[in-house]
Amino acid sequence: MAVTARSTLDAQKLRADFPIFEQKIHGKPLAYLDSAASSQKPRQVLDVMREFYETSYANVHRGVYTLSERATEGYEGAREKARAFVNAPSAREVIFTRSATESINLVAYAWGLDNLGPGDLVLVTELEHHSNFVPWQYIAKRTGADFRMLPIDDGGELRLDGLDELASGARVKVVATNLVSNSLGTVNPVERLGSWAHAQGAIMVVDAAQGAPHHRVDVQALDCDFLAFSSHKLCGPTGVGALWGRAELLEKMAPFNLGGHMIRSVRLEETTWGDLPYKFEAGTQPIAEAVGFGAAMDYVNAVGLEAIEEYESELVAYTLDRFAELGAITSYGPPPERRAGIVSFNVEGIHPHDVAQVLDSEGVAIRAGHHCCQPLMTRLGVAATNRASYYLYSLPDEIDRLIEGLHKVRKILG
Amino acid sequence: MVDDMYREVILDHYKNPRGHGVIEGADAQAEGLNPLCGDEVTIYLQFDEDGETIDEVKFSGRGCAISQASTSMLMEMVKGRKAEEIAALPKEELLEEIGIPLTPIRLKCALLGLGVLKVALHRAKGTALPDEWAGLDELELK
Numbered sequence: 001m002a003v004t005a006r007s008t009l010d011a012q013k014l015r016a017d018f019p020i021f022e023q024k025i026h027g028k029p030l031a032y033l034d035s036a037a038s039s040q041k042p043r044q045v046l047d048v049m050r051e052f053y054e055t056s057y058a059n060v061h062r063g064v065y066t067l068s069e070r071a072t073e074g075y076e077g078a079r080e081k082a083r084a085f086v087n088a089p090s091a092r093e094v095i096f097t098r099s100a101t102e103s104i105n106l107v108a109y110a111w112g113l114d115n116l117g118p119g120d121l122v123l124v125t126e127l128e129h130h131s132n133f134v135p136w137q138y139i140a141k142r143t144g145a146d147f148r149m150l151p152i153d154d155g156g157e158l159r160l161d162g163l164d165e166l167a168s169g170a171r172v173k174v175v176a177t178n179l180v181s182n183s184l185g186t187v188n189p190v191e192r193l194g195s196w197a198h199a200q201g202a203i204m205v206v207d208a209a210q211g212a213p214h215h216r217v218d219v220q221a222l223d224c225d226f227l228a229f230s231s232h233k234l235c236g237p238t239g240v241g242a243l244w245g246r247a248e249l250l251e252k253m254a255p256f257n258l259g260g261h262m263i264r265s266v267r268l269e270e271t272t273w274g275d276l277p278y279k280f281e282a283g284t285q286p287i288a289e290a291v292g293f294g295a296a297m298d299y300v301n302a303v304g305l306e307a308i309e310e311y312e313s314e315l316v317a318y319t320l321d322r323f324a325e326l327g328a329i330t331s332y333g334p335p336p337e338r339r340a341g342i343v344s345f346n347v348e349g350i351h352p353h354d355v356a357q358v359l360d361s362e363g364v365a366i367r368a369g370h371h372c373c374q375p376l377m378t379r380l381g382v383a384a385t386n387r388a389s390y391y392l393y394s395l396p397d398e399i400d401r402l403i404e405g406l407h408k409v410r411k412i413l414g
Numbered sequence: 415m416v417d418d419m420y421r422e423v424i425l426d427h428y429k430n431p432r433g434h435g436v437i438e439g440a441d442a443q444a445e446g447l448n449p450l451c452g453d454e455v456t457i458y459l460q461f462d463e464d465g466e467t468i469d470e471v472k473f474s475g476r477g478c479a480i481s482q483a484s485t486s487m488l489m490e491m492v493k494g495r496k497a498e499e500i501a502a503l504p505k506e507e508l509l510e511e512i513g514i515p516l517t518p519i520r521l522k523c524a525l526l527g528l529g530v531l532k533v534a535l536h537r538a539k540g541t542a543l544p545d546e547w548a549g550l551d552e553l554e555l556k
Binding site for chain 2: 353357358360369377413
């Protein structure tokens with residue numbers, strides 16, 4: 001076993017918290033190597049949600065009765081946890097959404113439609129997930145703004161040296177990047193990109209859907225204006241995400257969704273909006289999911305983000321070592337110390353779908369496809385890649401099984 | 415299950431595809447893409463003097479074993495048959511020939527070639543593509 005116990009994280013012990021690993025797939029223990037798509041859920045989160053539904057559930061901010069107050073306490077408690085998780089200055093700046101995707105759409109529509117126009121530039125990166133690419137491309141087109149993409153180098157890292165040239169002749173108004181690439185695992189230099197963006201007078205928008213579960217996020221240190229993250233990649237339930245934004249920006253923005261709860265007063269002639277964060281929370285929110293999200297942040301905090309990051313980096317290094325032994329594997333992305341627990345690769349001459357199918361028969365779950373990153377796939381010159389991705393419950397033994405599975409792939413299809 | 419999926423005949427068609435190539439100046443041609451995984455298939459057809467019988471059919475493309483093998487099998491199935499008949503060919507006939515268990519995702523791989531062939535035939539004959547295959551004629555290769 002090449003992975004030593006340098007990290008303080010005991011994955012074997014943590015794994016016992018996750019009921020999903022108690023089953024077999026095709027008669028074999030589950031090796032779940034697709035945490036970048038979505039993480040598994042620990043009992044601690046599932047129990048909190050069940051208990052909330054059984055003892056404290058009602059709609060929030062509505063009733064004067066005890067149960068509604070209890071539900072509101074749970075929901076607002078989760079907001080405070082989300083605030084602390086990203087070190088936001090105030091909980092009024094933390095908006096619950098359906099997902100990180102909705103968080104980004106909120107900024108693109110509510111900020112973009114009123115602040116972008118011809119001569120303005122929206123800059124995204126070649127590493128973006130479609131969720132931080134397509135909304136900006138669409139809003140840029142609607143407002144007549146330019147839309148450009150910051151390229152990566154051959155190692156899968158952003159070419160910051162190309163920024164000034166890329167921006168020439170335009171007013172940069174938005175710079176949008178992910179904190180961690182979901183495809184290559186690259187940890188992007190958001191601080192440097194943020195200070196460049198601010199020097200241009202642009203807002204800095206960070207998609208931390210892939211970053212927040214694996215990497216300590218501090219919105220004040222990152223020098224950004226908006227940061228989107230979600231629950232389901234962070235041991236929490238699906239259906240809830242969060243957006244942090246600077247209060248002075250959020251206050252000036254028009255609402256995104258309209259309806260109940262986001263209003264101050266409604267008259268036939270005019271409706272006025274509620275205060276932050278409620279102005280952006282129309283309709284009944286994913287209440288129990290937010291409570292579960294809070295429990296998930298507690299869980300991840302207890303494990304420790306620094307320990308998670310270090311452990312994943314060990315797993316990536318171990319995978320790359322084993323790939324080197326195996327040979328005829330092309331892997332993409334920066335060195336292990338500058339990436340989260342994600343390894344994208346191709347097996348020479350064999351399509352990723354076939355690789356993933358054969359691995360599944362061994363109980364090894366990896367992702368095969370374009371990972372919602374078609375511009376990046378174009379840059380890499382491939383239609384698809386295989387992707388193994390790790391989290392706090394991943395084991396070196398699962399990587400060994402991935403390697404054994406790849407031997408079988410070659411035997412069948414090579 | 416994986417041994418069923420990658421049974422010998424599939425691997426044989428994948429590794430030695432029948433009718434792989436291009437027909438220059440083909441009577442009918444179409445291309446298609448499975449955007450989920452990037453399988454690409456282009457199909458070329460040449461009709462007999464009667465303008466109905468499929469005299470020659472070839473395909474080019476790249477993709478997973480299932481998409482490439484099933485398209486290869488399709489080439490053998492349709493050669494010498496009538497355009498009208500193949501344009502209406504039920505997908506079950508090809509699936510029976512492929513004869514392996516397919517999950518919904520892999521079904522898309524297996525049926526890509528047949529869909530592209532139907533687009534080519536309906537285009538050549540000026541007939542409407544059945545709803546079942548709608549959308550495939552709008553796909554473009556990158």
